Amino acid sequence: MGLSAKEIEMLMQLIGLTKDEEINCEQCLALVGEFAERKLAGKSISEGLSMVEQHLGVCAECREEYEALQVALKELED
Amino acid sequence: MDRTGRDNNTWLVQLQGNGPEQQAALADLREALLRGLRRGLSPPASDDEAFMEDAAQDSLVRVLDRLSQFQGRSRFLTWAISISLRVALSELRRRRWHDVSLDAITAEGASGAQTPLDGTKRPEGNWERTALVETLHAAIDSELTAKQRVALVAELRGMPQDDIARQLGSNRNAVYKLTHDARKRLKRALQAAGYEAADVHSAFGN
Numbered sequence: 044m045g046l047s048a049k050e051i052e053m054l055m056q057l058i059g060l061t062k063d064e065e066i067n068c069e070q071c072l073a074l075v076g077e078f079a080e081r082k083l084a085g086k087s088i089s090e091g092l093s094m095v096e097q098h099l100g101v102c103a104e105c106r107e108e109y110e111a112l113q114v115a116l117k118e119l120e121d
Numbered sequence: 122m123d124r125t126g127r128d129n130n131t132w133l134v135q136l137q138g139n140g141p142e143q144q145a146a147l148a149d150l151r152e153a154l155l156r157g158l159r160r161g162l163s164p165p166a167s168d169d170e171a172f173m174e175d176a177a178q179d180s181l182v183r184v185l186d187r188l189s190q191f192q193g194r195s196r197f198l199t200w201a202i203s204i205s206l207r208v209a210l211s212e213l214r215r216r217r218w219h220d221v222s223l224d225a226i227t228a229e230g231a232s233g234a235q236t237p238l239d240g241t242k243r244p245e246g247n248w249e250r251t252a253l254v255e256t257l258h259a260a261i262d263s264e265l266t267a268k269q270r271v272a273l274v275a276e277l278r279g280m281p282q283d284d285i286a287r288q289l290g291s292n293r294n295a296v297y298k299l300t301h302d303a304r305k306r307l308k309r310a311l312q313a314a315g316y317e318a319a320d321v322h323s324a325f326g327n
Contacts, residue, residue: 050277051254059321061304067294076195076203111206115161
């Protein structure tokens with residue numbers, strides 16, 4: 044299964060971000076609202092929520108959903 | 122309190138109650154989900170009124186199903202909108218990918234020809250990069266199961282986990298575990314070969 048140079052680069056980046064313990068997409072969904080609110084308010088991220096940040100780094104779908112949530116929340120705040 | 126005048130507890134009490142208060146809460150929640158979807162999604166989806174209405178309705182059902190899972194860690198509407206965006210974006214991904222098979226996406230050359238590593242950006246690091254990539258290729262062949270290889274490659278080529286899961290007869294969380302285990306195996310294999318995160322960082326800039 045040959046990988047292109049771009050795919051190898053993406054995979055290396057994912058490996059670099061990989062932790063032994065990661066939360067899954069369902070666990071991310073339960074926490075991402077709090078994470079997004081804290082980010083929008085410029086507040087610090089607790090150790091528990093750093094797992095969300097890590098998950099968003101390796102999961103393209105959750106990242107897309109988080110980015111959409113950020114936009115929705117920003118607009119709702121205005 | 123949010124713009125509907127409710128705090129988290131009021132939402133839960135009213136949605137789990139009955140009568141006019143529940144009906145009003147349901148109507149307000151549906152409206153808030155629709156507003157969140159309109160703002161969070163981009164065209165053409167956000168311009169598709171029928172899609173948005175369906176997504177709001179499906180999201181409402183999903184939120185009500187999960188009420189007992191709300192932990193109160195964020196505002197209720199933030200939590201509900203996060204669910205609605207997952208519902209809507211999952212459906213959009215499904216539409217985009219439903220006729221792409223795992224076999225096709227993971228076929229040799231599906232991403233274009235396997236290209237040699239680009240050493241032009243960092244000529245001084247090309248030798249290290251090449252050695253690192255050779256180790257990675259060997260680890261992909263020796264350390265991963267066939268299922269892990271398929272899921273990982275499909276994901277690298279952009280196939281959503283929901284679609285990988287559907288074709289593997291699995292679910293998104295199981296696919297996540299599959300690819301997480303694959304990444305861990307590859308990481309350990311690189312470490313066993315003497316590569317640390319700093320080496321990957323210097324070779325690939327992450």
